[in-house]
Amino acid sequence: MTGEKKLVLVIDDDEDIRFTITEICSQAGLNAIAAPDGQKGLKLFIEKKPDIVLVDYHMPKIDGLATVKRIRKTDATIPVLVLTVDERQQIADAFLDAGATDFALKPIKAPDLISRININIKIGELLRASAREQKEIFVDKGINNATLRLIVNCLKATNSTLAIEDICREVSLAYPTVHRYLQYLVETGNAGFDIFYGCASKRGRPRNLYYLTDRGEAMSLDLSGQANH
Template identity: 35%
Template sequence: MAIAKKILAIDDNTDILYTLEQICRFQGWTPLLAESYDAAERILEKNKPDLILVDYHMPGVDGIRAVREIRQVLPDTPVIVLTIEETEKVMTRFFEAGANDYALKPIKAIDLIARIRAHLQFSERSRYYQPRDKGISEVTLEKIVGIMQNIRDFQDIDELEEITGIKKKTLYRYFQYMIREKMIEQDLSYGEMGRPRTLYRWNGRM
């Protein structure tokens, strides 16, 4: 019998914690609940969660600082930030702090479950093998995966370089790997004077 995945949820709103608890139980995951990062630290002393959900706006230690603190002790555990904000500036701060992904509030159960499943699968797969391609880093790959999952439309390499903060040459190498693994899809677009552009989009599979 498979051991239930442990999901740590950190949020100062008890109603949201209750919702997250019910989502976890419905999926067969074990919920670990904390109303602050201080409470989460006490949980982490006795448990190693498989994934962490953390609210952005919390009194005391906010979500950005919480992610940084988590990364000191759990460098590989997937972290999803919950937020009402969707600006590129805020998203960039999440990823710079070490978050793998973010989900918007109010919480949409279907969307959040899909994100959790994807990151659990990615994390599980990463434990058993490394990408065979030379120069492919799991840390960089997971960062790109987290960003691409939040992009609904096809984007070209210049736009993705700005969004990810990763140089085009590096992105292209990772995209070729991700295309072979069927993680993203590509398309051609013809701009001014018929010049072709290669566009990329997450294909919804892991």
Template identity: 30%
Template sequence: MIPKILIIDDEEHMCWALKRAMEQEGYQAITATSGNKGISLLKNKGPSLVLLDLKMPGMDGMEVLKVIKEIHPKIPVIMITAHGTIETAIEAMKLGANDYITKPFDLDELKMVVKQALKYSELVSEVSFLRSELSKKYGTIIGESPAIKEVILLIERVAATNATVMITGESGTGKEVTALAIHQASDRRDYPFVPVNCAALPEQLLESELFGHEKGAFTGAVALKRGRFELADKGTIFLDEIAEMSPAMQAKLLRVLQERSFERVGGTETLHVNVRIIAATNRDIRELIRKGEFREDLYYRLNVIHIHLPPLRERRDDIPLLANNFLRKYMMGTYPVKDIDPEAMELLVNYDWPGNIRELQNVIERAVIICRGNKILPEHLPIELQQKADNNQFAVETIVNFPDSGISLEQVEKELILKALEKSKGNQTKAAQLLGITRSALIYRSQKYNIKLG
């Protein structure tokens, strides 16, 4: 989308000159010769940036700036005046102006100021959009199991500090969700949350992505680029798949952790940032350290607080909560689905979920799409879940053997429950798995036969 520049200046020849200069740079330009007309164009034309003269008859530039910031707080505004003083510059900046240029000015200088202001505005918008999308996508951590309650408690304690955090867990267990939850519960919540997938980019591009680069630093570096650490200033940077970093990048990251400073690629200026770092991996970093593939000193810098996320198969009691949460997310719109059939839910609870929460979310989304009624049934689930259920039907054979006659079905069921509890050492979830039933069904049958659960 081509940026649109709004020029507000009471001198028509200045409007013409600025409009021509902006169009030469490839921008669209619209002009207004009074503050009131400029505000009207701001409301109706949706410009990307405003060039605003300070001294105008009637409504002067300072008054116009106040109104602009009330209507559109984030739009960049560059003040232009022939009466520039430090005092008026400071006052304009306090009111929200991005920059200040004095007549007579060099057009090339003005073009550079406009370019930088637009770039900064674009980066701010990207970060704002990213934060919004992350919040909509992930929401809050869901679960009532002891394992996830422990994670939530640790998040609450860690959020109040500035400690660096290392999150570990299998793929799909919610490492980015956890990092975002820490950020949102912290004093940094009003500043950016900036995620970086360290495995997604080769080393040179990752360095540029993290630390930025100067114009001409390498082939293709046609303009200055601010890195993710700069974007995350005062906020949180989330380094996912940290174990995939090369040794050289590990050394550079260690310096940032130690000194909170860095240089852009191709630059000499040392930049200082106030950033909280959260890292994550699904690999065994201690094993990588043993093999010499990951720096031990970096590990200890990152691992000030360690949060391990349990796989979904170790928190089966949370599966109904998660499944219904995803159902509510996807059933909006044209889809009539409102519920999950108990048999289908039993299949979800008993499946091992190698892809964890991410896989469960995909399964629910798929079921909502293919379901034509108002309830998700077993046949709407992937075949691997149904096959797992078929296999579970034979799990009882490995628990206990009975004589061919002389015993009632009720006695068989009671004995199976007792044997399953014995085999699982009283773990209700594991006992239910052995029997091929849900935990709630196990509790119901145990109460029926007066079996005491631990």
């Protein structure tokens, strides 16, 4: 990144995790401030106006889900990255519905965390641009325009079908986030999937391989047009 350092707000009740994340951010050229709970985190959020917020799920007083909801009432575009050990999709869906943009799983790995932070800061910038142009930021509950554009463009750029894991690597977003957006694209007819069972000698769980439909191709052009205005 160039210019002024981006500011990261970390809200987590674990002192060791707060220290670790602030150190990782510092080494990556980011500024970081931290709060031990949701109540103090919300106060810092209002005072310091960070570029991104990292929120722990399980916290006393105000848990992560309630914290995300309160942040989103104040700011519709700030990227919110949820820190959690819980990989259940229903938990991810609840956070996405509340306004979270992505997830980082504990234990934290520095390269993965920085990648998540950088891509979500970019998403935040795209959302703010949409807000300035008075365009729709959220196309549906838990689905924002900027993240949707990243995933649609990823599908459009490939000449073959992609598994969720492939898309996660390409766009640097967490599995639960990508899964939710693909589910939305399939439900709205913008994407489809083939089921891949593998060869007979390698039995295992079948994988869904996703692709854009003709409707999705048209959607990608529309999203690209929004980005260029």
